[in-house]
Amino acid sequence: MEALIQTFLNPEIIAASWPIVMAGLRNTVLLSLLVVPLGLFGGLILALLASVKNPAVRWPLMAWVDFFRAFPPLVLLILLFAGLPFAGLELGGFVCVAIAFFLNTGAYYGEILRAGIDSVPAGQVEAARSTGLSGLQAMAYVVLPQAVRNVLPDLLSNTLEVVKLTSLGSVVAVPELLYQARQAQSITYNPTPIVVAAIIYFLMLWPVVRLLSRLENRALAGR
Amino acid sequence: MSNPIVDARGVHKHFGALHVLRGVDLRVTERELVFVIGPSGSGKSTLLRCLNRLEEPSAGRVVVDGIDMLDPRTDINHARQRIGMVFQSFNLYPHMTALGNVTLALRKVAGKSRAAAEALGQAALERVGLGDRAGHTPGQLSGGQQQRVAIARAIALEPRVMLFDEPTSALDPELVGSVLEVMRSLRESGMTMIVVSHEMGFARNAADRVVFMDEGAIVEEGPPTAIFEHPAHERTRTFIGQIQRH
Amino acid sequence: MSNWDRFTDTFFNARVMLKYLPDILSGVVVTIELALLIVVTGIAAGLALALLRSLAIRPLNWLIIFTVDVFRSLPPLVVIVLIYFGLPSVDLSPSGFVSTWLSLALVLMAFSEEIFWAGITSVAKGQWEAARSTGLSFGQTLMSVVLPQAFRLTIPPLTNRTIAITKGTALGTVVAVTEILGQASSAMSNSYNPSPLMMGAAAYLVLFFPVVVAARWVETKFAWKR
Numbered sequence: 001m002e003a004l005i006q007t008f009l010n011p012e013i014i015a016a017s018w019p020i021v022m023a024g025l026r027n028t029v030l031l032s033l034l035v036v037p038l039g040l041f042g043g044l045i046l047a048l049l050a051s052v053k054n055p056a057v058r059w060p061l062m063a064w065v066d067f068f069r070a071f072p073p074l075v076l077l078i079l080l081f082a083g084l085p086f087a088g089l090e091l092g093g094f095v096c097v098a099i100a101f102f103l104n105t106g107a108y109y110g111e112i113l114r115a116g117i118d119s120v121p122a123g124q125v126e127a128a129r130s131t132g133l134s135g136l137q138a139m140a141y142v143v144l145p146q147a148v149r150n151v152l153p154d155l156l157s158n159t160l161e162v163v164k165l166t167s168l169g170s171v172v173a174v175p176e177l178l179y180q181a182r183q184a185q186s187i188t189y190n191p192t193p194i195v196v197a198a199i200i201y202f203l204m205l206w207p208v209v210r211l212l213s214r215l216e217n218r219a220l221a222g223r
Numbered sequence: 224m225s226n227p228i229v230d231a232r233g234v235h236k237h238f239g240a241l242h243v244l245r246g247v248d249l250r251v252t253e254r255e256l257v258f259v260i261g262p263s264g265s266g267k268s269t270l271l272r273c274l275n276r277l278e279e280p281s282a283g284r285v286v287v288d289g290i291d292m293l294d295p296r297t298d299i300n301h302a303r304q305r306i307g308m309v310f311q312s313f314n315l316y317p318h319m320t321a322l323g324n325v326t327l328a329l330r331k332v333a334g335k336s337r338a339a340a341e342a343l344g345q346a347a348l349e350r351v352g353l354g355d356r357a358g359h360t361p362g363q364l365s366g367g368q369q370q371r372v373a374i375a376r377a378i379a380l381e382p383r384v385m386l387f388d389e390p391t392s393a394l395d396p397e398l399v400g401s402v403l404e405v406m407r408s409l410r411e412s413g414m415t416m417i418v419v420s421h422e423m424g425f426a427r428n429a430a431d432r433v434v435f436m437d438e439g440a441i442v443e444e445g446p447p448t449a450i451f452e453h454p455a456h457e458r459t460r461t462f463i464g465q466i467q468r469h
Numbered sequence: 470m471s472n473w474d475r476f477t478d479t480f481f482n483a484r485v486m487l488k489y490l491p492d493i494l495s496g497v498v499v500t501i502e503l504a505l506l507i508v509v510t511g512i513a514a515g516l517a518l519a520l521l522r523s524l525a526i527r528p529l530n531w532l533i534i535f536t537v538d539v540f541r542s543l544p545p546l547v548v549i550v551l552i553y554f555g556l557p558s559v560d561l562s563p564s565g566f567v568s569t570w571l572s573l574a575l576v577l578m579a580f581s582e583e584i585f586w587a588g589i590t591s592v593a594k595g596q597w598e599a600a601r602s603t604g605l606s607f608g609q610t611l612m613s614v615v616l617p618q619a620f621r622l623t624i625p626p627l628t629n630r631t632i633a634i635t636k637g638t639a640l641g642t643v644v645a646v647t648e649i650l651g652q653a654s655s656a657m658s659n660s661y662n663p664s665p666l667m668m669g670a671a672a673y674l675v676l677f678f679p680v681v682v683a684a685r686w687v688e689t690k691f692a693w694k695r
Contacts, residue, residue: 004559007558007559008555008558062685066678066681066682066685067674067678069632069681070632070636070673070674070677070678070680070681071636071670071673071674071677072636072637072638072639072650072673072677073636074639074640074642074650075639075649075650075669075670075673078650078654078666079666079670082654082657082663082666083480083663083666083667086479086480086662086663087476087479087480121314123310123312123314124314124316126277126310126314127308127310127314127315127316127373127376128316128327128328129277129300129303130275130277130303130306130307130308130310130377131303131304131307131308131327131328131332131376131377131380132300132301132302132303132304132328132332132333132380133300133327133328133331133332134300134332137331137332141327141331142316142327145318146316146317146318149318160541161633164543164544164545165544166544167544167546167547168546168640170546171546171642171643178544178546178547178550181550182550182554185554190558191551191554191555191558194547194550194551194554194555195551195555197547198543198547198548198551201542201543201544201547202539202542202543205542205543206538206539206542208542209538209541209542210538213538213583216583216587217587217590
């Protein structure tokens with residue numbers, strides 16, 4: 001037992017690497033605060049576009065969404081980070097992450113929001129339009145509030161995924177939590193920093209996982 | 224008829240291959256209560272929905288309160304404030320209170336301040352007898368109460384015409400009376416109303432004119448006594464016979 | 470040389486693509502192997518956990534729920550790194566391939582357990598009662614009455630989640646697995662040309678795009694009514 005602790009939760013190494021790891025945590029939080037709204041925004045645009053009945057809009061849209069659902073986000077990230085420089089465009093790791101996430105998570109959020117909008121009965125829009133509200137007003141005040149409420153568990157679940165996805169930044173040298181932990185690990189030749197990072201991720205995200213579980217069970221009990 | 228408030232001429236509507244409205248002419252004067260009856264599939268609801276352009280007519284002309292509803296240059300949202308509509312399935316916004324439902328359009332389309340809108344909304348709710356339920360959400364209201372809130376939502380905008388699309392068809396029988404009561408008082412206050420419904424008793428007592436539709440066209444129209452007692456057309460006779468048997 | 474020609478010469482260089490095509494193809498084989506392993510073991514393990522949970526043994530349930538929570542909370546890449554770089558300290562040296570497979574299978578196990586459990590619990594209690602009242606045992610009820618109904622409800626979310634996780638095979642690059650991205654990246658640095666990466670991207674699309682489209686079709690067929 002002693003040996004295990006010395007190996008995986010070494011107190012000296014924890015203390016020594018603490019500042020590095022904390023800096024990583026700060027960046028993970030900042031990165032999440034950036035990419036989640038970005039993804040939601042992208043998703044909202046896609047979902048609003050999807051509510052246009054015109055098949056000439058719906059088909060390319062579905063192709064776009066399926067493309068980014070099929071494409072592994074890491075590959076997209078590498079493509080932007082290592083591929084673009086060959087075209088003379090050197091975007092930093094951070095910008096590449098932002099773009100890749102906007103495209104990838106936007107597609108997922110878009111699907112969720114689209115399902116939410118579809119779940120609102122057509123009668124709601126008719127009633128709103130019959131009182132003189134424009135299509136956009138009906139969407140903003142009547143449809144979207146109900147749509148979001150209907151798919152809240154899925155939105156939460158996807159947001160959880162996005163935060164976990166920030167760990168991909170470590171592959172393109174964005175100094176988020178995993179990157180910092182790996183740096184510390186290679187300096188100390190000890191896996192403790194990675195274990196610490198895992199524990200931090202767990203503590204940060206577990207409450208959301210619990211909340212999601214409870215929401216899902218409540219939705220089922222309501223049947 | 225001098226200056227009808229609703230003037231629909233030659234209205235056609237196709238749904239794909241289905242010819243649902245076949246050249247309907249309907250003219251309604253101010254303060255008139257027109258009752259539209261007919262078998263299901265006759266196009267009654269479609270006609271109503273063409274009047275406020277919730278359905279786009281395939282051909283024809285629709286002028287309401289002097290506004291050409293089908294002209295692309297018409298501000299349709301502005302025009303719809305003059306036409307109130309009540310739906311069979313109420314269509315109240317579940318995420319808002321009764322007052323919220325009533326004031327939404329007042330604030331966003333008529334541009335009223337929150338305070339002014341709430342005052343008007345409260346007054347409308349009181350007119351339908353639900354002033355004390357302003358803070359309730361639709362889920363906390365009975366079917367009859369929900370429909371009355373829907374009526375309040377429509378009348379709060381002070382429309383010139385009210386359209387009722389089977390307003391009581393989704394209600395339990397004991398709740399129908401409360402809604403008809405509100406409709407009666409609306410009529411007494413001088414509202415122009417076009418009602419699609421099966422409530423024949425109400426038609427007999429309150430309607431100025433009954434219109435019988437079948438297979439997308441108006442077969443016969445006239446005062447209630449004429450249509451119910453001595454219908455001129457065979458099809459009208461058959462339909463009246465069928466419904467009176469219940 | 471026009472701009473377009475320069476673009477295709479850089480990103481779609483025929484000579485480079487031809488030279489590294491075999492590498493990319495061997496990467497495709499590895500990706501498929503990994504994906505299949507992950508899907509089979511992950512879903513089987515998830516189903517097993519859900520079935521164990523239906524036995525309603527309290528301490529066991531807490532253990533299951535805790536394990537599931539852990540693998541739902543941790544980013545897959547963290548699990549891969551933990552296994553690959555951490556286990557050697559206790560004299561276990563899993564290869565990059567095994568680390569990736571194990572990590573993603575554990576993650577899929579956690580998510581699929583939740584999905585199966587949701588499916589099982591959503592089958593109305595009345596179904597259990599009716600079956601048991603005709604003398605069927607717990608196991609028989611589960612197999613013949615409950616699971617078939619739960620199955621229908623689990624297909625859409627399960628396909629979605631499985632696709633998301635198996636795309637994670639690309640993460641194997643980080644621990645030197647010779648799957649598509651790994652092969653493409655080495656080819657790219659050896660040739661100073663991004664064409665292998667474009668081939669790799671195309672390979673992923675060829676693999677996953679049809680799966681995503683099929684999943685969309687499956688979703689509509691088994692639409693989960695809330």
